[in-house]
Amino acid sequence: MSFSQTALLALASASLWYPALCKQVWPNARTDRLEWLLYEQLGGYASPGIAFFVHDCVGIGNETQGISFGAEWLRNAYHDMSTADTIAGTGGLDGSIIYELDRAENVGHAFMETRDSFSGLVTTRSSLADLYALGAVFAVGACSNGSMIIPLRAGRIDAREAGPSGVPEPQQDLATHTASFARQGFNATEMIELVACGHTIGGVHGIDFPEIVPFVPNDDPDDEHTSTFDTTTRFFENKVATEFISNTTKNPLVSGANVTTRSDDRIFNSDGRVTMRKLAQSNDYFASRCSTLLERMLNTVPKEVVLTEPIDYYPVKPRAAQVDINADGTMTFSGVIRVEDALLASPNTQVRLHFVPRNGSQCSDATPCSVTNGIAGNFEHANCVYTKCPATFSFFEYSLVVPSEQGASSFMVEIVNGGTGASVIHDNNGNGFPTGESLQPQYKLSTQETFLIPGPDNTFSSKQQLNLTVAVLNAEQFTNVTAIFYEHKIPGVNTGGWTTDSVELTLSQKVEGTNFTYYTTSYARMFNDAIGAHPFDLVATGPGVSVSNEFIDWNGFTSIM
Ligand SMILES: *[C@@H]1O[C@H](CO)[C@@H](O)[C@H](O)[C@H]1NC(C)=O
Ligand SMILES: *[C@@H]1O[C@H](CO)[C@@H](O)[C@H](O)[C@H]1NC(C)=O
Ligand SMILES: *[C@@H]1O[C@H](CO)[C@@H](O)[C@H](O)[C@H]1NC(C)=O
Ligand SMILES: *[C@@H]1O[C@H](CO)[C@@H](O)[C@H](O)[C@H]1NC(C)=O
Ligand SMILES: *[C@@H]1O[C@H](CO)[C@@H](O)[C@H](O)[C@H]1NC(C)=O
Ligand SMILES: *[C@@H]1O[C@H](CO)[C@@H](O)[C@H](O)[C@H]1NC(C)=O
Ligand SMILES: *[C@@H]1O[C@H](CO)[C@@H](O)[C@H](O)[C@H]1NC(C)=O
Ligand SMILES: *[C@@H]1O[C@H](CO)[C@@H](O)[C@H](O)[C@H]1NC(C)=O
Numbered sequence: 001m002s003f004s005q006t007a008l009l010a011l012a013s014a015s016l017w018y019p020a021l022c023k024q025v026w027p028n029a030r031t032d033r034l035e036w037l038l039y040e041q042l043g044g045y046a047s048p049g050i051a052f053f054v055h056d057c058v059g060i061g062n063e064t065q066g067i068s069f070g071a072e073w074l075r076n077a078y079h080d081m082s083t084a085d086t087i088a089g090t091g092g093l094d095g096s097i098i099y100e101l102d103r104a105e106n107v108g109h110a111f112m113e114t115r116d117s118f119s120g121l122v123t124t125r126s127s128l129a130d131l132y133a134l135g136a137v138f139a140v141g142a143c144s145n146g147s148m149i150i151p152l153r154a155g156r157i158d159a160r161e162a163g164p165s166g167v168p169e170p171q172q173d174l175a176t177h178t179a180s181f182a183r184q185g186f187n188a189t190e191m192i193e194l195v196a197c198g199h200t201i202g203g204v205h206g207i208d209f210p211e212i213v214p215f216v217p218n219d220d221p222d223d224e225h226t227s228t229f230d231t232t233t234r235f236f237e238n239k240v241a242t243e244f245i246s247n248t249t250k251n252p253l254v255s256g257a258n259v260t261t262r263s264d265d266r267i268f269n270s271d272g273r274v275t276m277r278k279l280a281q282s283n284d285y286f287a288s289r290c291s292t293l294l295e296r297m298l299n300t301v302p303k304e305v306v307l308t309e310p311i312d313y314y315p316v317k318p319r320a321a322q323v324d325i326n327a328d329g330t331m332t333f334s335g336v337i338r339v340e341d342a343l344l345a346s347p348n349t350q351v352r353l354h355f356v357p358r359n360g361s362q363c364s365d366a367t368p369c370s371v372t373n374g375i376a377g378n379f380e381h382a383n384c385v386y387t388k389c390p391a392t393f394s395f396f397e398y399s400l401v402v403p404s405e406q407g408a409s410s411f412m413v414e415i416v417n418g419g420t421g422a423s424v425i426h427d428n429n430g431n432g433f434p435t436g437e438s439l440q441p442q443y444k445l446s447t448q449e450t451f452l453i454p455g456p457d458n459t460f461s462s463k464q465q466l467n468l469t470v471a472v473l474n475a476e477q478f479t480n481v482t483a484i485f486y487e488h489k490i491p492g493v494n495t496g497g498w499t500t501d502s503v504e505l506t507l508s509q510k511v512e513g514t515n516f517t518y519y520t521t522s523y524a525r526m527f528n529d530a531i532g533a534h535p536f537d538l539v540a541t542g543p544g545v546s547v548s549n550e551f552i553d554w555n556g557f558t559s560i561m
């Protein structure tokens, strides 16, 4: 957006004023949820902190027991993907592994643990398959100390049932493995590379594979009898190759006592060690081959799936926005602005919001914007689980009251450098950040309660009751105001798609002194899975007109996300 001279004069309080460049336009239904999970890994504003599971690669796994969550999340993604048939365009990373856990090819706790770690984060905008890809990205990032950040695309669709079997197993011969990797889209060289990339972290657990790593019972019930693939099991680097080439490897799939299960030995030697020698010679080469092949692995999806571009972060992103209609004919816009720390380098940098009135498309003399005070303090900080984080973020809370007749269709974010006073305007690529004022849940007028319902034999189940009030602007134009609720088809595991429940809201009352009307409804659901997994949509329709407000979080009625 380029500002006209009048806009510039009307807006500018600082001597320097220029728009910032940002490629992305907010909101983006396909990527915003994953952008949040990917870039606010730890310590952010309402971050689920899932990445903490893989901090220092092993994360909350107990290294002495040989459990590595980094290795689990990477292995989980490979096993889910590896039943793909890339010629037919079927299978791939589609979450089907949750239906395949009883197969011999998926032995071990890793897959159930990964499912249980991520299933609470499944929403209509974050499939389990996308979360599995996210987990693999976190794992490789954490295990490589931030030196390998695999680009993440969104849009994977969860399978509704088990797929064919076909995960490579260690007792299979080289011809079987070569054919299996070819089916997955990796040629014989890439098979060697991908196996080396997968086997630079973690190891083989004797508890799961006693035929490979002898399981000798001892006094420690937690001992999984793990034999690691290389001597630096918590680092994603080329030791798996250097130790192989120097013949010092303790990788049980290379030098284990059981010759039948030495699959890595057969694979690594399959081209006369040419590929393994290259990987051993340069860790940079190893990292670059692994990044390329692991990215391809994550992007192996059924042919009907269309993935997005790699998810980039927004330098400036609105969060937790609320629009409240007040009894005195005013309205309050409040929320949080997330700002990339690189934009806040100078101390006392301030953030100011310019709200464009409903009757204007930008700030001008004819439609002057209302401006918040400069917000200096920030109260949270989002970070990565690994060093070399692409961006860290701070958060700024705002609140502005305007006459409801004036309203606000959108806002722009001005960042005023604390040292020079120079201003940069972030205008969402020329669009402004929409407020969505015309159809808004009224958090202060809504309630959410959880009841225990007695069942047979002293059992209880929980019921969640949402009493929802929504403010609708110029409601005369609409014939239908509806809330659409989503429930998991398979609660608990949280996958298999969604059932939808459309509930028409009832006109309640016009709000005195404004053009807003309240609509209400009451909605109850059984509370058997994560409360945050059920964002709902609002849709208002009338002759030739339709307005919506999507992905409203249940949590918003208790703690605003
Ligand atoms: C890790 O495992 C060891 C050996 O089994 C045990 O003694 C220790 O308490 C465990 N530590 C944690 C933090 O679970
Ligand atoms: C596998 O593909 C790569 C890249 O296209 C190529 O360099 C390599 O020679 C191929 N290997 C085999 C065995 O075909
Ligand atoms: C070696 O592994 C194969 C394949 O899993 C198994 O059938 C065989 O019993 C194992 N041999 C020993 C000595 O454990
Ligand atoms: C490692 O073993 C291979 C195969 O037995 C042999 O060709 C090679 O010379 C050995 N390398 C070293 C460094 O000992
Ligand atoms: C990880 O990288 C950081 C620099 O980004 C470095 O200071 C630290 O020592 C590294 N840690 C390890 C274990 O290599
Ligand atoms: C209500 O809408 C009408 C028609 O757009 C407008 O003239 C009037 O100023 C509005 N009143 C308020 C209080 O917003
Ligand atoms: C737009 O609304 C603002 C604030 O309510 C008012 O000051 C201005 O006169 C209006 N402009 C036009 C062109 O209607
Ligand atoms: C929510 O609505 C239900 C049904 O109308 C009612 O019984 C209940 O008391 C309401 N809860 C609250 C907290 O208002």
Ligand SMILES: *[C@@H]1O[C@H](CO)[C@@H](O)[C@H](O)[C@H]1NC(C)=O
Binding pocket: 480, 481, 482, 502, 539, 541
């Ligand atoms: C109201 O709108 C919803 C969502 O757009 C739609 O599913 C429903 O059929 C509509 N109801 C009527 C009575 O038009």
